[in-house]
Amino acid sequence: MQAPRDEATWPLRGVLAPNLTPFGDDGHIVEALYIEHAERLIEEGCVGLVPFGTTGEAASVGLDERIRLLERLVESGIPASRLLPGTGLTSLPDTVRLTRHATALGCAGVLVLPPFYYKAVSDDALFAYFARLIDEVDDSALRVVLYHIPQVAGVGLSIPLVRRLHEAFPETVAGIKDSSGDWANTSALLAIEGLAVYPGTELLLPRALAAGSPGCITATANVNAPALNQLVRLVRENLEASRDAFESVRRVRLAVQEHPSIPALKALLARRTGEARWRNVRPPLETLVESQEAALAEYVLQT
Amino acid sequence: MQAPRDEATWPLRGVLAPNLTPFGDDGHIVEALYIEHAERLIEEGCVGLVPFGTTGEAASVGLDERIRLLERLVESGIPASRLLPGTGLTSLPDTVRLTRHATALGCAGVLVLPPFYYKAVSDDALFAYFARLIDEVDDSALRVVLYHIPQVAGVGLSIPLVRRLHEAFPETVAGIKDSSGDWANTSALLAIEGLAVYPGTELLLPRALAAGSPGCITATANVNAPALNQLVRLVRENLEASRDAFESVRRVRLAVQEHPSIPALKALLARRTGEARWRNVRPPLETLVESQEAALAEYVLQT
Numbered sequence: 001m002q003a004p005r006d007e008a009t010w011p012l013r014g015v016l017a018p019n020l021t022p023f024g025d026d027g028h029i030v031e032a033l034y035i036e037h038a039e040r041l042i043e044e045g046c047v048g049l050v051p052f053g054t055t056g057e058a059a060s061v062g063l064d065e066r067i068r069l070l071e072r073l074v075e076s077g078i079p080a081s082r083l084l085p086g087t088g089l090t091s092l093p094d095t096v097r098l099t100r101h102a103t104a105l106g107c108a109g110v111l112v113l114p115p116f117y118y119k120a121v122s123d124d125a126l127f128a129y130f131a132r133l134i135d136e137v138d139d140s141a142l143r144v145v146l147y148h149i150p151q152v153a154g155v156g157l158s159i160p161l162v163r164r165l166h167e168a169f170p171e172t173v174a175g176i177k178d179s180s181g182d183w184a185n186t187s188a189l190l191a192i193e194g195l196a197v198y199p200g201t202e203l204l205l206p207r208a209l210a211a212g213s214p215g216c217i218t219a220t221a222n223v224n225a226p227a228l229n230q231l232v233r234l235v236r237e238n239l240e241a242s243r244d245a246f247e248s249v250r251r252v253r254l255a256v257q258e259h260p261s262i263p264a265l266k267a268l269l270a271r272r273t274g275e276a277r278w279r280n281v282r283p284p285l286e287t288l289v290e291s292q293e294a295a296l297a298e299y300v301l302q303t
Numbered sequence: 304m305q306a307p308r309d310e311a312t313w314p315l316r317g318v319l320a321p322n323l324t325p326f327g328d329d330g331h332i333v334e335a336l337y338i339e340h341a342e343r344l345i346e347e348g349c350v351g352l353v354p355f356g357t358t359g360e361a362a363s364v365g366l367d368e369r370i371r372l373l374e375r376l377v378e379s380g381i382p383a384s385r386l387l388p389g390t391g392l393t394s395l396p397d398t399v400r401l402t403r404h405a406t407a408l409g410c411a412g413v414l415v416l417p418p419f420y421y422k423a424v425s426d427d428a429l430f431a432y433f434a435r436l437i438d439e440v441d442d443s444a445l446r447v448v449l450y451h452i453p454q455v456a457g458v459g460l461s462i463p464l465v466r467r468l469h470e471a472f473p474e475t476v477a478g479i480k481d482s483s484g485d486w487a488n489t490s491a492l493l494a495i496e497g498l499a500v501y502p503g504t505e506l507l508l509p510r511a512l513a514a515g516s517p518g519c520i521t522a523t524a525n526v527n528a529p530a531l532n533q534l535v536r537l538v539r540e541n542l543e544a545s546r547d548a549f550e551s552v553r554r555v556r557l558a559v560q561e562h563p564s565i566p567a568l569k570a571l572l573a574r575r576t577g578e579a580r581w582r583n584v585r586p587p588l589e590t591l592v593e594s595q596e597a598a599l600a601e602y603v604l605q606t
Contacts, residue, residue, distance in 0.1 A: 059394060092585060118362060126587055132330065283395070284429055284432050
């Protein structure tokens with residue numbers, strides 16, 4: 001039996017932020033804000049960033065834009081070893097292209113969705129997709145974190161498929177982000193020896209850490225990173241003493257979840273930074289209406 | 304009130320084939336087979352081709368591959384005015400890129416999916432997406448055929464949204480492919496003045512033609528184009544006399560639909576042409592198992 005995925009083989013232990021992507025009023029990416037926000041999240045204690053997750057509006061960001069932003073992040077001085085960019089598209093050639101680029105840049109790994117256009121596909125076919133991706137990228141430095149978010153992607157990754165992929169590629173298929181929000185699923189994944197399992201929500205963080213998870217990848221880190229990082233420290237020291245800290249981050253999470261979460265997080269960031277452009281989203285997302293924003297901000301920011 | 308979308312403003316009247324994409328045993332595109340099949344479909348009477356539809360495994364074909372194949376089609380001598388390529392991805396920048404390229408090549412129009420990653424988005428947001436696409440492509444030659452296939456994309460286009468888009472951009476938003484298979488939806492679309500409405504199945508073809516549709520875009524054209532084109536001629540001449548022809552194409556359609564349709568059509572094409580590589584699909588699709596193929600072929604090809 002192989003060793004568990006420990007700190008030596010997988011160092012991203014703590015809170016990872018799926019960092020938001022800022023757009024100007026003309027819809028173009030504002031690189032300076034993107035870098036500034038990434039730097040702030042690292043300063044606030046996040047162990048890593050996940051550019052181009054669902055929260056980062058990855059699906060609305062073009063391939064060339066993703067490549068450029070990732071390079072700008074590394075040029076700005078954020079170590080590539082702390083980056084886990086999303087590279088999963090619907091086609092192998094484009095997913096291979098982004099994955100090769102991120103791996104060559106020295107990223108810790110890549111977060112990869114299953115191909116999400118065709119629905120009701122088999123585990124065998126999804127296995128073939130990931131196997132071919134790994135084969136075509138052909139780089140021993142590649143580390144794949146699978147991305148399970150069936151409620152958005154419309155295609156999920158079953159426990160037997162994840163186990164099979166990890167067993168076939170134990171070094172390469174290093175982990176999974178489980179955004180199902182379902183503890184039964186997360187705990188079944190945590191039973192797979194040597195797999196780094198990140199829940200996609202801090203609501204499961206204390207239980208996951210206690211069961212061997214390295215941390216979590218959570219959207220609210222964009223506006224609540226210090227409290228989330230403090231929570232991880234407290235849970236590691238003493239699960240019981242972390243109760244108040246958990247209750248605090250839980251309140252923020254539930255308040256954000258009452259709204260479409262990406263525009264909600266962007267509105268909160270706009271208020272916190274005084275930079276109105278953070279409110280902008282690309283279609284098909286929409287900004288929060290002002291009354292929603294005001295109520296949320298009052299609750300979360302106590303402004 | 305504007306004029307109906309007539310032959311002068313929208314000449315693609317008849318059967319359009321969403322042409323299949325051939326892959327070699329190594330997964331790469333086989334360009335020679337792609338062109339050969341496209342030429343055969345035109346020879347068999349198809350009024351146009353729809354490269355990179357769902358049937359063409361568009362979601363599994365990379366951006367650069369799409370651009371190259373479209374150029375090869377035009378270079379091969381197929382008039383761009385008979386091409387309606389799919390260009391809809393999840394992001395505006397990449398959709399703009401493919402749409403600009405197709406329009407500059409002189410294509411009749413482009414078939415555009417709604418952005419299909421984020422679910423439960425509003426009509427206002429989808430309107431904004433298409434409006435921004437049209438604005439950014441900024442070419443008076445652009446003609447958009449909307450692509451409604453909610454059972455696959457997970458995001459559909461409501462009747463009020465289609466009407467609003469067509470009224471806001473009456474020249475540019477020229478039509479819709481309705482792959483819902485739901486006659487109530489198709490007939491509601493046919494009530495929109497000046498919109499070219501293509502059902503995505505020949506099962507609705509006689510009714511649609513009688514109600515003013517210019518034709519249909521159907522996957523089975525890949526293996527049954529002569530009979531489908533004959534059906535269109537008969538329906539135009541005499542709906543009553545077309546009954547036997549309809550019954551014949553209907554039998555083929557229903558037989559194909561009993562299987563995953565893309566691998567089924569590829570298997571039939573492999574048998575018909577003697578080119579085994581036509582059976583290959585890219586993951587996450589899978590080839591038919593041999594017993595399925597044999598039964599289907601016996602029924603459809605009478606081999």
